[in-house]
Amino acid sequence: MEKKERLLELRELLKQYNYEYHTLDRPTIPDSEYDALFRELKELEAEFPELYDPDSVTQSPGYEVLDEFKKVRHDKPMLSLDNVFSYEELKEWSKKITDVYGKIEYAVEYKIDGLAMNLIYEDGKFLRATTRGNGVEGEDVTSNVKTIPSIPKTIPYKDRYEIRGEIYMPKASFERLNAQRRSEGLEEFANPRNAAAGSIRQLDSRVAASRGLDGFWYYVPDDINASTHYESLLYARKLGFVVNDTIRLMDDIDAIYKHIEDTIAIRHDLPYEIDGIVIKVNRYDIQKELGFTSRVPKWAIAYKFPPEEVSTIIEDIFITVGRTGKCTPNAKLKSVKLQGSTVSYATLHNEDNIKDKDIRINDTVIVRKAGDIIPEVVRSIKERRDGTQIPYVFPEVCPICGSKIYRLKGEAAHYCINNDCPAKIVEGIAHFASRDAMNIDGLGVKRVELFHDKGILNSFEDIYTLQSKKDIILSLEKFAERSYQNLIEAIENSKANSLEHLLFGLGIRQVGEKAAKILAKHFKDIDALMKASSEELSQIKDIGPITAEAINDFFKDEHNAKMIENFKFYGLNMKYLGEEVKESVFSNKVCVLTGTLEKYTRSEATAILESLGAKVTSSVSKRTDYVIYGNEAGSKLDKAKDLGVQIVSEEEFKRMLEE
Ligand code: IVH
Numbered sequence: 001m002e003k004k005e006r007l008l009e010l011r012e013l014l015k016q017y018n019y020e021y022h023t024l025d026r027p028t029i030p031d032s033e034y035d036a037l038f039r040e041l042k043e044l045e046a047e048f049p050e051l052y053d054p055d056s057v058t059q060s061p062g063y064e065v066l067d068e069f070k071k072v073r074h075d076k077p078m079l080s081l082d083n084v085f086s087y088e089e090l091k092e093w094s095k096k097i098t099d100v101y102g103k104i105e106y107a108v109e110y111k112i113d114g115l116a117m118n119l120i121y122e123d124g125k126f127l128r129a130t131t132r133g134n135g136v137e138g139e140d141v142t143s144n145v146k147t148i149p150s151i152p153k154t155i156p157y158k159d160r161y162e163i164r165g166e167i168y169m170p171k172a173s174f175e176r177l178n179a180q181r182r183s184e185g186l187e188e189f190a191n192p193r194n195a196a197a198g199s200i201r202q203l204d205s206r207v208a209a210s211r212g213l214d215g216f217w218y219y220v221p222d223d224i225n226a227s228t229h230y231e232s233l234l235y236a237r238k239l240g241f242v243v244n245d246t247i248r249l250m251d252d253i254d255a256i257y258k259h260i261e262d263t264i265a266i267r268h269d270l271p272y273e274i275d276g277i278v279i280k281v282n283r284y285d286i287q288k289e290l291g292f293t294s295r296v297p298k299w300a301i302a303y304k305f306p307p308e309e310v311s312t313i314i315e316d317i318f319i320t321v322g323r324t325g326k327c328t329p330n331a332k333l334k335s336v337k338l339q340g341s342t343v344s345y346a347t348l349h350n351e352d353n354i355k356d357k358d359i360r361i362n363d364t365v366i367v368r369k370a371g372d373i374i375p376e377v378v379r380s381i382k383e384r385r386d387g388t389q390i391p392y393v394f395p396e397v398c399p400i401c402g403s404k405i406y407r408l409k410g411e412a413a414h415y416c417i418n419n420d421c422p423a424k425i426v427e428g429i430a431h432f433a434s435r436d437a438m439n440i441d442g443l444g445v446k447r448v449e450l451f452h453d454k455g456i457l458n459s460f461e462d463i464y465t466l467q468s469k470k471d472i473i474l475s476l477e478k479f480a481e482r483s484y485q486n487l488i489e490a491i492e493n494s495k496a497n498s499l500e501h502l503l504f505g506l507g508i509r510q511v512g513e514k515a516a517k518i519l520a521k522h523f524k525d526i527d528a529l530m531k532a533s534s535e536e537l538s539q540i541k542d543i544g545p546i547t548a549e550a551i552n553d554f555f556k557d558e559h560n561a562k563m564i565e566n567f568k569f570y571g572l573n574m575k576y577l578g579e580e581v582k583e584s585v586f587s588n589k590v591c592v593l594t595g596t597l598e599k600y601t602r603s604e605a606t607a608i609l610e611s612l613g614a615k616v617t618s619s620v621s622k623r624t625d626y627v628i629y630g631n632e633a634g635s636k637l638d639k640a641k642d643l644g645v646q647i648v649s650e651e652e653f654k655r656m657l658e659e
Helices: 005-025 031-047 087-101 173-183 192-200 205-209 229-239 252-268 284-290 351-356 422-433 447-455 466-475 481-494 499-505 513-523 526-531 532-537 545-556 558-570 602-611 637-645 650-658
Strands: 071-074 106-112 117-121 125-129 138-139 160-170 215-218 249-251 274-281 298-306 309-322 324-338 339-349 364-368 377-382 405-407 414-416 590-592 615-617 626-629 644-650
Touching: 005 031, 031 309, 087 274, 087 284, 087 298, 106 160, 106 229, 106 298, 117 192, 117 466, 125 138, 160 192, 173 192, 173 377, 192 205, 215 229, 249 252, 249 481, 249 637, 252 274, 252 650, 274 284, 309 377, 309 422, 309 558, 324 364, 324 637, 339 377, 422 499, 447 466, 466 481, 499 513, 499 526, 513 526, 526 545, 526 558, 532 545, 545 558, 590 602, 590 637, 602 615, 626 637, 626 650, 644 650
Parallel strands: 590 615, 590 626, 626 644
Antiparallel strands: 071 138, 106 249, 106 274, 117 125, 117 160, 160 215, 274 298, 309 324, 309 364, 324 339, 324 414, 364 377, 405 414
16 A cells, blocks of 8 residues: 555544544554554654644544533643653653753653543632543533542632543442443443543433542643642642652653553552553743643653553364363464563453353454463454354363363353363362472473373372383473473472462362461361361351361362372371461562551561561662652652652552552
8 A cells, every 4th residue: 555545544544443432432442553553644644744634633632522511612722642662762752851951850650541631620619520522622521520539529729720630440440330231231341441431421420420430630730839740739639639649750761761660560450550651841841841732742751551452363262171170261363462472362261251242253352461361352343343253152061071061050150070071180280280389390281181191190199109100201202301300309399398288289169379378377287177177167267168168078078088198198298387488579679668657567567578578678779679658758758759769658568468
């Protein structure tokens, strides 16, 4: 295609995508793909200035305004932000500024993934809330925004006060809303942003009120009460607005970039979604000189995080069987790159999920990889169907052993209940050997499968007899003496594990890592645990009656009791060996505590950090990793900000501990 043609095509496409995203709250491509097309268009427009069009999405910040709401003209246009996607681009942006002004201060903020909102107060009273709309005029959604509890209805301020920010839907509200919609057979929202936007555009404000929305406030246009952006936010906070407490002042792009990387690592643990970091010139006088383009301020930039969603095609759907017999449907995807790796498979969770989302073979779908978790199919894009899509019929029998599969009452998953199903045996043994269980390196699913097929590994106990199968193992294709020795050593070492590892490895229903630990700590050795009645078990904090019953059933089973005897014979440790130092975000980190924490005394917090492998020191330096601050934190906090050291509020600290 000719470049000019492509330019025109992109304009049309992006206009359509914009409409779907902003006006209908129903995006048909991932944001990352939109950003890439937007960028392509911008480059083409730079190459062909004669094709300038003020209506191009690159020129105007907005989208169409729906008719249902009253239209309101903004006092000042509501603008968007320019994006950068790499360290180099960020550096380039800041260089343009520092070349003129030298080293300057930036306010560095989370980019909240919601919808922009403008609030106006008149003589201390909440007057109006307006969406961005096309940037010049937006929709009056006052009655809906009024239902958000954290938004002040009155403020101690005379005159007109205008503040801008983001309305968002916390992840918890989003999960709740989609679960409810699922149960009512309604289509789910694609993401919290769309859900927030959809909720704000409800004509009945009771609906918006029920959706658990919230807001962060991050911009006061030309605040007469301040001379910097940061001051304007502190002032806003005083007036009663929720200002995100992660905002900080920084003057070094390298430190800002480190902060971006750190934030990417924790973004999934935040209770709300963010899609980048916004960097703003702090001083108003410099902001004024830098000014605006028609679409964006030149004094701010958004660093967009790498995409977690891409679109691709489902080539096939197949079932895998886990150690509990759970049958999980998976999608075989046309391979796509996502966060540096190639994704070819994604989970579809269960039959209902496929049905609710109407996911079909040959569908174009959005695939998401959040953190380390297995990629999942988020939704199918019906707009891309071409008649070749085939609805998936969930099988009636286990694809591995052929026995009938069942869906228990109240459960979403199907199960293969055949105890001899090879898939269950193999997965169960691999789980037993996995890192958090017995930690036997070299005994992953593939190898267990190999040994199982050879007939030398059919149960947990068989692991401890593998040294007598040396000849058979070495006769297996590609099995070297060296890796055999390593395996036998890992098996030998596993015998010394503390009891909780064995308990977790056994795969007792309901007993995950946490319960295994509680049980090991409580009973100290396995004999005491095996003797405990269901009643006794359910007295333990955090062990419910169902878990208690499952544990009791497990050890009552003669086969299992015999297995434990065999383990003892093989020399496995059956005792709890005390607290292990856990790998955590604080491992090997240098932390400083400052101010008064509400939930912990200084020595409690120190003890917690040290138990997680952190070093707690008293003064802040470049070598400090985290400054954890409470109320009335003073100079140490300032110093941390100066040095670009990551600061952690008590709230965040609590969240990090829960990881
Ligand atoms: S400042 C003139 N700060 O991102 C300055 N925007 O992609 C206007 N956003 O339209 C925006 N978090 O809806 C700013 N901390 C933050 C933000 C933020 C999210 C949104 C906002 C804006 C969009 C641009």
